Every structure is written in C-alpha cells, then in structure tokens.
Amino acid sequence: MRSILTLLGFDLGPIRSLDSLDLALSWGWAGLVLTLLALMPLSWFLYRFEDRQVSRRDRLALLGLRATFIFLVALLLCGPVLLVSGWVPQKNKIAVMVDGSRSMSIGSEGDTRLDRIAKVFSQKKLLDRLQEKTGIMPDLFSFAENVSPLSLQEIEQFNVKAAGNQTDISAAARNVAGNPGDGSLLGLVMLTDGVSTAGENPAIALPNLRTPIYFVGPGGVEKGVDLAISIPKPPATGYLNSNVRVRGEISRYGNTADSLKITVTRDGKPFTEIDGVFTGNRGNFALNIPCDEEGSYRFELAIPELPGEITSENNRVSFLLKVVRERLNILAISGEPSWDTKFILNAVLTDPNARMVAWTRLKDDRWVCNRELKPQAGVRQPDFATDLKDADVLLLRGVSYNFIRSLAPEIVRRLESGNLGLLWLPGFSTLTSLGYAGSELESLLPVKLDREEWRGTPGNMVLAGETSYNFLKLTDDPVENGEFFATLPKFEGLFEFSAIKPGAEILVSSTVRSGPDPLPFMLRSRAGQGNVIFVTGGPLWPAGFRLVPSDRGFAPYAALMVNMLKWLANRREDANVSIELPASRGYAGQPLNVKVWVSDARHQLQSGAQVSIEIENEKSEKTSLSCIETSEKGCYEASLVPAYRGLHKIQAKARYQGNDLGSANAELIVEAPTAEFENPQVNLDLMKQIASETAGIYCNADDIEPLVSAIDAVPGQKLESRIIDLRDSWVLLVLLLLLPLAEWYWRRVRGLS
Amino acid sequence: MNKNNRKAVIEPMQWVEMTGQTETVRFVPAQRTPSLPFSFCIMILAILLLSVQPAGAQDFDRLVIPRIKYGGGGDWYVGPTAMPNLLRQANERLGLPVQAENVAVSVSDQELYRYPMLFMTGHGQIKFKDQEINTLLTWLDNGGFLWINDSYGMEKYVKREIRRLYPDIDLVALPKDHAIFNQLYEFPDGLPKIHEHDGRPPVAYAIFDKGRMKILYLLESDVGDGLEDAGVHPADTPEIREKAMQMALNILIYAMNQ
Structure with a gap:
C-alpha cells in the first residue's frame, strides 16, 4: 500500500x-x-x-x-x-543515573553505599551487559539536587563524589525522561539508596512517568549507628522578660538507647541540659529560654557522639536568638463601644511592656478615651494624631473614614516604612458605608470592596496545616494547635468580599461555606515593610472571656493577641535601611535570598537606590554582593550562597544619587545541611514501589542480572x-x-x- | 416600691420559661396580634427598607444585659422592663445592636459566660452558694462587670457577699469627678438621686481589682427603677427617668471601655 x-x-x-x-x-x-x-x-x-x-x-x-x-x-x-x-523506527536509549548525594557516603570506611554502587561499574560490568542486551551504550548521569551528564571516562574511573546536600529523585527522573532527545527511552536505571530529601514525593510523582524505572540499591548490610538532632523552625526573636519556646526533634538509627542528654550552650558557655526521650526511633523535646537580657545570642544544642557513627554532622544544631526590649504601644480607634475592643485591650495589658490607648466614638461629637484600662471623661474632639505618633500598632474597628481621613497619609507612610502595624476588626457597618471604598486606606486592605456582604452564619476558625506564623502557634503540636482554633467559641458571622487582592494571604480560614473555597476569617496583606491583619468576622471576645485564664494555666487568647500585635509592630533598628532574612539560619551551599528595604530621610520607600551587601564569615573572609531592585517598591534582593559553616555578619549599605542613605546589620548562622542524614536507612520500600508501578524492577548492586533480563530490547518505533x-x-x-x-x-x- | 406596684408591672407580661440546658427566663411583653393585612404591609416595608441598605452586620454581637437570678429570698425579678429599656436606648443613642429582652441567668448557669455584663437588683436578702462565689469570681477575673442596683434593703447583704468575693479589697466610694459620671453624659454632682429611700445621699461604690472596676454598687439612688416603663413609678417624672437612663448609659459605656 x-x-x-x-x-x-x-x-x-x-x-x-x-x-x-x-x-x-x-x-x-x-x-x-x-x-x-x-x-x-x-x-x-x-x-x-x-x-x-x-x-x-x-x-x-x-x-x-x-x-x-x-x-x-x-x-x-x-x-x-x-x-x-x-x-x-526509533533509536533506543537507556539512561543510567548515579546518586551523588551525601547519604551515599553512609557506611563504614571503604564500604560506603557509593563504594558498593561503584562495583557495579567495575570492568564496565553493568554497561557491557546492557550493551550486549540492547545494542545501546547507555547515557550516563549523576544526580543529587540537580542532574549532570557523566562521561564514560568518569564512570570508568568512577569519579562520582557523595557531595550533594539534598536529593530530588522526582526531578532527576523527570528531567532525564522528559528530554530523551532523538530517540526512545527504554528505561531509567537509577543507582541510589532511595533517600529523597527535596522536591515532590517520588511515590506520588513518578508512577505517572511512562518510562520504566529500574532501581539498583547499594545492598550489603549496614552496621552503622546514628543519632541526630534538629530544630525545624528555630526562633529568631525573643522579647525581654518573656520566654521563648524552642521545639526540636531527635532521631536514632541502629542505636538502642532510649534517651539521651541534650547539652545547650549559649555563646559557647553551658546554659542548660535537657533530656530527650525516644518514642520508637524519634523523639520530641522542648526548650524554654528565658529572655532576661537584651542582645544577640548563639545557642547550640548538642547530643553525644557514638563510636562508629555514620555522621557526626547532625549531632549538633545551632540558632541565633535576638532578645529585644519590647515596647508595644497600641492605639485603638473604634466607631462604637464593643466587647471585642475591651477584651483585646485587656488581653494586651497582661503583658507588662504593653501600653494602650483606646478612643471610642459615642456620638459624632462625643468621644471617650481609655488609657491603660482607665476610661477618661468624654470629650468633644478626639486627639488621635498625638497618640498615633507613639503607636506601634493601630487597631481600627467600625470607625468612619471621615474621622481618620487626616491621619491616612501618616498611617500609610508609617506602615510602608515598617514602623506601624494595622489590625482591622469588623464592626457593625460595612467598610463601604464607613467611607473606605476609594479611600487612601483601601489600598492597605487584603480584600476588594466591590462587594461586601454580611454572612450571619455561625462558624469556626480553621487553621489548616502547620502555620509559619508564630503568633498562630499556641501549642507545640501542629495538630493540637489546629484543633485548638477549631474548638474556639463559634463566631456569629463574617463579611464576604468579592475577591482577595493579589499578594494577600489567608491566615485563618472558616467553616462558613465549606468545600474547596471556604470564606476566610483572618487575612494578611503587606504594605511596604508593614503588615496588615484583617479579620472578617466575629465576635472574638467570647474566646477571651471563656478561655482567659483556662484550666491549663495558659492564656491562649491573650497569647494570640499579644503575639499577633507584637508581630504587627514589626520594629526595625534602622529607620532607612533594614535587612530581611527568610530565617536566622542558612545552610552551606544552599542559596538564601536576602532582602534589603530602603527608605529615604522622610521614611518614604526609595526606588532606584544602589544597594550592596557585605558578608563576613568566621574566618574574616568578606564577600560583596550587589542587590537587584524587586517589583516591591523600596525592596532590593540578593542571593547569597554561604560556603562555610558558622556565624556570618551581614551589612547592607544603600546609596541614592551619590548620597548615603544608611546601613543595616544582621547575623546569620550557617550550618551544614543534615537533611541527607535525617532518615539514614536505605529506602527499599520506595524503590520497590516505584519500580513496580512503572514496570521496572528493583535489584541489589551485587546482582544486576535480573535488571538486564527485564529491560526490553525490542527496537523502538513510534506511531506517526x-x-x-x-x-x-x-x-x-x-x-x-x-x-x-x-x-x-x-x-x-x-x-x- | 411596694408589692402592689410590682404586681402591676408583672401582670401584663408573659412569663417564658426557657427549657433545656439553661434556666434562663425571659419576660416578653404581651401584645395584641396585628391583623394580617397590617402585618403583610409591615413585612413588605421592612423588605424594601432592608434591600436598599448595604449588607451590614446588624445582628452581629447583639448586646444583652441579663439580671442575676440569686438565692436568699430577695426579689431578683423586680423591674423587668429596666434592661430592655436601657438596651433600646443603647441602640437608639449609641447605634449598638441589642437584644432588648429581659433575660435572667443563674450564676451556676453554663450560659453565664455568654454575658460580659450582669445586672443585679431587688429588695432584701441575697445569698450566693460557695460554688457560686467561685464561679462569679472567675467570671469577674475573666473580664466580667457586675452592676448592682440597690432598690431598697440590699446593702447589708450586698456588702456581705462582696466581702466573700473580695475579702481583701474594700468598696471604694466613687468621687463626683470620676470618669463614670462623664462618659456620654455629664453628672457634675456625681450619682443622681432617682428614688428617695431613707433620705441618705446616693453613693456609687466600686470594687477595683488589678486596675479594673469589676463591681459597681449603686446605693440610695435606684437608677434601675428609673429605667422602667413610664407609669410604673408614678412619682418618676420624665426628667428623672431621663436622668436615670443617662446614668445607666454611662455605666454601660464605662463597662465596655475598661
């Protein structure tokens, strides 16, 4: 035909x-x-x-x-x-990928996982057998965080090092399978221990791949032992005369001890000792640090090192804690008396460092001011402006825009320069009827005011997953924390808005309109360096009234309010230049984005400035980086890849049209990444599961014949x-x-x- | 207030017993049933009015001030229209959403924590059980505010029960220039005299704990009686009743502001 x-x-x-x-x-x-x-x-x-x-x-x-x-x-x-x-007809291909991550260095000297894998290639055993079966010389790669091609010579000399700080098996397999070039991929042969520490879960991501994956594990019997300690989210800031709670994890591998001592040092000096108890192979611990003196402290937590331990790099963990004298001045302006304002202010005053002024409108020509829980006599004209100067956080509730119109530019300017936070609570009227639609303050809201509708449906708060906001963490356990929010007294309803603005974030959702798109209860938006928290519903006071104090001797409502307001206060040391680090801890070899915020002498965010940062490590070696301006006004960014462990001092300098705008300093503790050693066991189950689901097989390095037999050598062709x-x-x-x-x-x- | 007067107030009311977990009782004014066409017109009018207003939270956090149903034999139920009248005025003059009903609650009631402000009035004996004292103390510590209106003859018992609540804190007589007399309305002479009892001057006593006023006890003033419907106390002129309402609103605002 x-x-x-x-x-x-x-x-x-x-x-x-x-x-x-x-x-x-x-x-x-x-x-x-x-x-x-x-x-x-x-x-x-x-x-x-x-x-x-x-x-x-x-x-x-x-x-x-x-x-x-x-x-x-x-x-x-x-x-x-x-x-x-x-x-x-198609040209067939086979890809052979060798895991070059640090977990491959696990094992005793001369018999690491990588050494056992190397034996597969000695005298070209694997490659020769594959070529005999299929007539194809395989393409060679090494992988860890990324995939790199290997030459035949590199394999012959086995020039692969277990140096990768993390392993992304999903991305590596997809990358090679997705770029087969001019040919048909018969299969991926992955020589790995199955420890995937980054990217998507391979068990979910790889079964959809249409290429068979053949796994070759290191095999052998590993007699190593390992103890590890980690702090997933170390604290960065503590407030004077308060306590900081640090939560961490310990894990063991091949070790029978049921508990261990964790030694805590502060700036190299003994601080305390706590017990870590294992449940199974893991255990949690909590450390309470009293912040009784201002300053920046380096804490290090260490666990004992065992003889013949797989690695000792995960036996200590450190973090920086900056203790600052807090000064939390709150100005509350309410359009009508409300229990919500009363209970929030009562909660705030449980903190001895907090100062509070509340203005409440009784009639348009009658206002009452409350200072430190002492209501004053009513006055005709409120004087917000004086109180706003000292305020770190502004609380607005149901107040007509007309009353604060003259303050709006000052509120926006201070928010953008990071000197003011805004907590916005719902009142009895819509924001549109209060005059905020089209106003200068509307831009601060995380929602659009095109449609604003009261939903009088009682509901509960929903805090999904583990939040990254410390003020929303009222208990150590994320599940228990979520349950706590879910069991708070129901709110009576909330306002529904037409849309959430781009960049806004839902902090707490609700059970109102359940399903894939529930209505948000608490949102966050950002204005320059400042933060706005917007609560859509209420009332909140029943949570404070019924729970403070509770039987647990812990005041969760007060803690939530005080911590949220402290977070909103967002105080910065330098008025013109400030450094924002994603965390106070980084990892050697892993990029870290450093943001620098710059404002001018009038505290307006400054575009077009020249911003540079200088990083000095513990060896007094200095590195300079230029920052690139981001899409956010006044925000500049640079990517830092620390090479060494230890304390790094960061200084940012900003200039504009030849004039110095100022500088800011920050510190960063850099650690060796230990993710590769958190689960040191060879993950046989994962490899067998993926191999089975992609029509591949799993075999050990000491016997590769099953793999060679299983590979389909039929000449490739595709339908066109x-x-x-x-x-x-x-x-x-x-x-x-x-x-x-x-x-x-x-x-x-x-x-x- | 004599017994006949009190009876005259209660008779036109329907007594509604709330069943279930709570022992809350409410007095709802007896009303004539409106005719069907009239109701229909009102309903249409209400729908039209609501439809032109922006969607707000008119029913959000409605204010209720229940009275305490105490033991000891005193008439805790006296003056059933006082709080509904105060709440209606709070709605009219301050724009607060209210639930203008006469609600009563026991200290031992689980529902106590739904209400951050309580009203206590009557004539004569008051007695709290030990467990009720503990509950009331926790309620006050958590942010509650208790307004005691002495209609007559409560002084001895009120002071005794307050002493049981706060054995180490003395009642303080509020001076004329205290902020509570200068909130929405100004009372340069301090607490107004609404009802004459024994010819003594009116006094506002308070318990302050941790910087906050927790209990307000009005003696020889009877603001509560002045809040009742017109005609309940024939001697109360409109001016006297307005004065009582103004003082009550000041108390409410003060309680919500501290």
Whole structure:
C-alpha cells in the first residue's frame, strides 16, 4: 500500500509501514451530500435541452460520465484528505543515573553505599551487559539536587563524589525522561539508596512517568549507628522578660538507647541540659529560654557522639536568638463601644511592656478615651494624631473614614516604612458605608470592596496545616494547635468580599461555606515593610472571656493577641535601611535570598537606590554582593550562597544619587545541611514501589542480572500520522480532465454533438 | 416600691420559661396580634427598607444585659422592663445592636459566660452558694462587670457577699469627678438621686481589682427603677427617668471601655 501511495505521488515521510488509512473531508460528509444536491438539479436542467432521439445505451453512458464528473467535482470542493498512520523506527536509549548525594557516603570506611554502587561499574560490568542486551551504550548521569551528564571516562574511573546536600529523585527522573532527545527511552536505571530529601514525593510523582524505572540499591548490610538532632523552625526573636519556646526533634538509627542528654550552650558557655526521650526511633523535646537580657545570642544544642557513627554532622544544631526590649504601644480607634475592643485591650495589658490607648466614638461629637484600662471623661474632639505618633500598632474597628481621613497619609507612610502595624476588626457597618471604598486606606486592605456582604452564619476558625506564623502557634503540636482554633467559641458571622487582592494571604480560614473555597476569617496583606491583619468576622471576645485564664494555666487568647500585635509592630533598628532574612539560619551551599528595604530621610520607600551587601564569615573572609531592585517598591534582593559553616555578619549599605542613605546589620548562622542524614536507612520500600508501578524492577548492586533480563530490547518505533490533501494529487486532476473529454468523444462518435 | 406596684408591672407580661440546658427566663411583653393585612404591609416595608441598605452586620454581637437570678429570698425579678429599656436606648443613642429582652441567668448557669455584663437588683436578702462565689469570681477575673442596683434593703447583704468575693479589697466610694459620671453624659454632682429611700445621699461604690472596676454598687439612688416603663413609678417624672437612663448609659459605656 505504501508503494502504491508513493507511486500516486503522495509523500509519506519517515513512515515505513502503514497502520491505518482513512479518507476524510474538510467539510464533512454532509457537505458532500449538500454539494451533490446542489449540482444534480443543474445537470438535470441541462439535459432537458437534449432534443434528439438518443438510444437507451447512449443515455446511460452519458449519464454515467456526467454523474461521475459531478461527483468528482463535489468531492474536490469538499476538501478530501487521506489520514495515514504508520510506524516510524526509533533509536533506543537507556539512561543510567548515579546518586551523588551525601547519604551515599553512609557506611563504614571503604564500604560506603557509593563504594558498593561503584562495583557495579567495575570492568564496565553493568554497561557491557546492557550493551550486549540492547545494542545501546547507555547515557550516563549523576544526580543529587540537580542532574549532570557523566562521561564514560568518569564512570570508568568512577569519579562520582557523595557531595550533594539534598536529593530530588522526582526531578532527576523527570528531567532525564522528559528530554530523551532523538530517540526512545527504554528505561531509567537509577543507582541510589532511595533517600529523597527535596522536591515532590517520588511515590506520588513518578508512577505517572511512562518510562520504566529500574532501581539498583547499594545492598550489603549496614552496621552503622546514628543519632541526630534538629530544630525545624528555630526562633529568631525573643522579647525581654518573656520566654521563648524552642521545639526540636531527635532521631536514632541502629542505636538502642532510649534517651539521651541534650547539652545547650549559649555563646559557647553551658546554659542548660535537657533530656530527650525516644518514642520508637524519634523523639520530641522542648526548650524554654528565658529572655532576661537584651542582645544577640548563639545557642547550640548538642547530643553525644557514638563510636562508629555514620555522621557526626547532625549531632549538633545551632540558632541565633535576638532578645529585644519590647515596647508595644497600641492605639485603638473604634466607631462604637464593643466587647471585642475591651477584651483585646485587656488581653494586651497582661503583658507588662504593653501600653494602650483606646478612643471610642459615642456620638459624632462625643468621644471617650481609655488609657491603660482607665476610661477618661468624654470629650468633644478626639486627639488621635498625638497618640498615633507613639503607636506601634493601630487597631481600627467600625470607625468612619471621615474621622481618620487626616491621619491616612501618616498611617500609610508609617506602615510602608515598617514602623506601624494595622489590625482591622469588623464592626457593625460595612467598610463601604464607613467611607473606605476609594479611600487612601483601601489600598492597605487584603480584600476588594466591590462587594461586601454580611454572612450571619455561625462558624469556626480553621487553621489548616502547620502555620509559619508564630503568633498562630499556641501549642507545640501542629495538630493540637489546629484543633485548638477549631474548638474556639463559634463566631456569629463574617463579611464576604468579592475577591482577595493579589499578594494577600489567608491566615485563618472558616467553616462558613465549606468545600474547596471556604470564606476566610483572618487575612494578611503587606504594605511596604508593614503588615496588615484583617479579620472578617466575629465576635472574638467570647474566646477571651471563656478561655482567659483556662484550666491549663495558659492564656491562649491573650497569647494570640499579644503575639499577633507584637508581630504587627514589626520594629526595625534602622529607620532607612533594614535587612530581611527568610530565617536566622542558612545552610552551606544552599542559596538564601536576602532582602534589603530602603527608605529615604522622610521614611518614604526609595526606588532606584544602589544597594550592596557585605558578608563576613568566621574566618574574616568578606564577600560583596550587589542587590537587584524587586517589583516591591523600596525592596532590593540578593542571593547569597554561604560556603562555610558558622556565624556570618551581614551589612547592607544603600546609596541614592551619590548620597548615603544608611546601613543595616544582621547575623546569620550557617550550618551544614543534615537533611541527607535525617532518615539514614536505605529506602527499599520506595524503590520497590516505584519500580513496580512503572514496570521496572528493583535489584541489589551485587546482582544486576535480573535488571538486564527485564529491560526490553525490542527496537523502538513510534506511531506517526500524516494528512495528505487529495487535491494535490495528479491522478484526480487527470480524471477531472478525462471525463469531459470522454463525453465529448462519445457524443462525437454517436453523432450527438 | 411596694408589692402592689410590682404586681402591676408583672401582670401584663408573659412569663417564658426557657427549657433545656439553661434556666434562663425571659419576660416578653404581651401584645395584641396585628391583623394580617397590617402585618403583610409591615413585612413588605421592612423588605424594601432592608434591600436598599448595604449588607451590614446588624445582628452581629447583639448586646444583652441579663439580671442575676440569686438565692436568699430577695426579689431578683423586680423591674423587668429596666434592661430592655436601657438596651433600646443603647441602640437608639449609641447605634449598638441589642437584644432588648429581659433575660435572667443563674450564676451556676453554663450560659453565664455568654454575658460580659450582669445586672443585679431587688429588695432584701441575697445569698450566693460557695460554688457560686467561685464561679462569679472567675467570671469577674475573666473580664466580667457586675452592676448592682440597690432598690431598697440590699446593702447589708450586698456588702456581705462582696466581702466573700473580695475579702481583701474594700468598696471604694466613687468621687463626683470620676470618669463614670462623664462618659456620654455629664453628672457634675456625681450619682443622681432617682428614688428617695431613707433620705441618705446616693453613693456609687466600686470594687477595683488589678486596675479594673469589676463591681459597681449603686446605693440610695435606684437608677434601675428609673429605667422602667413610664407609669410604673408614678412619682418618676420624665426628667428623672431621663436622668436615670443617662446614668445607666454611662455605666454601660464605662463597662465596655475598661
């Protein structure tokens, strides 16, 4: 068939054997019928002028010729195409990938996981066997965080080091399988221990891959032991005269001790000792640090080192804690008396460092001020401006925009420069009716005011997952913390808005309108360096009234309010330049984004400044980086990749049009990444599961024959389709010319023309 | 206030007993059932009015001030229209959403913590059980505010019960220039005299604990009686009743602000 089609002038490209052949019309078959229906009456009309006596034979012949011609014309008008599917031969490929992450260094000297894997390649054993079976020389790669190609020489000399700080098996497999080049990938052979410490969970990500994955594990018996300590989220700031709670984890591997001593040092001096108890192979511990003196402290937590331990790098963990003298001045402006304001302010005053002023409107010409829980006599005109100067956090509730219109520029300016936080609570009126739509303060809201509707449906707060905001963590355990929010007294309803603005974040959701899109209860937006928390519903006070103090001797409502307001206060040391680090701890070899916020002498965020940062490590080596301006006004960013462990001092300097705008200092503790050693066991289950789900197999390094047998060596081919337009065919053109000629000839010889 | 007067107040009310977990009782004014066309017109009018207003939270956090249903034999139920009238005025003059009903609650009631402000009034004996004293103390420590209105003859018992609550804290007589007399309305002479009892001057006593006023005890003033419906106390002129309402609103605002 292929030869016939080629003979007829159709180009089938690389298709070697046909799988299917279909005729189709661009207008569809209905188009052909309609075209025929249009053409047939025309030809019938022309026949009516045939006035001579024609024999039946001639009539039939002429009719046949004419009908064929008309059908052919109608067919060509409808755009006939041939759909040809066929097989195209493919070049086969096999990829062999070697895990070069640090977990491959686990094992005793001379018999690490990587050493055992290396034996697979000695005397080209694996590669030769694969080539014998398939006739293909495999493509070679090493992988850890990224994938790198390896040359045959590198494999022959086994020049692969277990140096990668993390392993992303999913990304590595996808990367190689997704870029097979000009060929068909018979399979991925991954030589790894199955420890994946970054990216997507391979058990979920890889079964969808259409390429078989063959795993080769290091095999052997590992006799190593390991103890590890980690603090997933170390604290960065503590407040004077308060306590900071640090939560961490310990884990063990091949060790039988049920508990261990954790030694805590502060700036190198003994601080305390705590007990860590294992439940299974893991254990949690909590450390309470009293912040009784201002300053920056380096805490280090260490656990004992065992003889023959797989690695000692995960036996200590450190973090920096900055203790600051807090000064939490709150200004509350309410459009009407409310229990919410009263209970929040009562909660705040449980903190001895907090100062509070609350102005409440009674009538338009009657306001009452409350200072430190002492209501003053009513006055005609409130004086917010003086109190705003000292405020770290502004609390707005149900107050008409008219009353604070004159303060709006100052509120926005101070928020953007990071000197003020804003807590916005719902009142009895909509923000639109209070005049905020189109106002200067509307831009601070995390929601759009196009539609604002009260939903009087009682509901509960929903804190999904583990929040990254410390003020929302009222208990150590994330699950218990989520349950705590869920069991707070129900709120009576909330305001629903048309949309959440881009960049805004939902901190606490709700059970109102359950399903995939529940209504948010607490949102956060950012204005420059400042933060806004917007609560959509309430009342909140029942949580404070019923829970403070509780039987647990802990005041969760007060803690939530005080910590949230402290977070909002967002105090910065330098008015013009400030450094924002994603965490006070980084890892050697891993990039860290450093943000620098710059404002001018009037505390307006400054664009177009030249910002540089200088990093000094413990060896007094200095590195300079230039910052790039981000899309956020006044925000500049640089990516830092620390090379060494230890304390790093960071100084940021900003200049604008030749003038110094100021500088800021920060500290960063850099540690060796220990993620590779958190689960030191070879993950056999994961490898077997993925191999089974992708039609591959798992085998040990000491016996690769099952793998070689399982690889499919059938020459590759792929199905390809082509569309051939029959109007380009010379056969049809010839037919189209021949039919009228035949009719003419017939008429001529029969004497009919 | 004599017994006949009190009876005259209670008779036109329907007594509604709330069943279930709570022992809350409510007095709902007896009303004539409106005719059907009239109700329909009112309903249509209400729908039209609501539809033109922006969607707000009119029912959000409605203010209720229940009275304490105490033991000891005193008439805790006296003056059933006082709090509904105060709440209606709080709604009219301050724009607060209210639930203008006469609600009563026992100290031992689980529902106590739904209300951050309580009203206590009556004539004569008051007695709290030991467990109720503990509950009341926790309620006050958590942020509650108790307003005691001495209608007559409560002084001895109120002071005794307050002493049981706060054995180490003395009642303080509020001076004339205290902020509570200068909130929404100004009372330059301090607590107004609404009802004459024994010819003594009116006094506002308070218990302050941790910087906050927790209990306010009004003696020889009877602001509570002045809040009742017109005609309940024929001697109360509109001016006197307005004075009582103003003082009560000042107390409410003060309680919500500290």
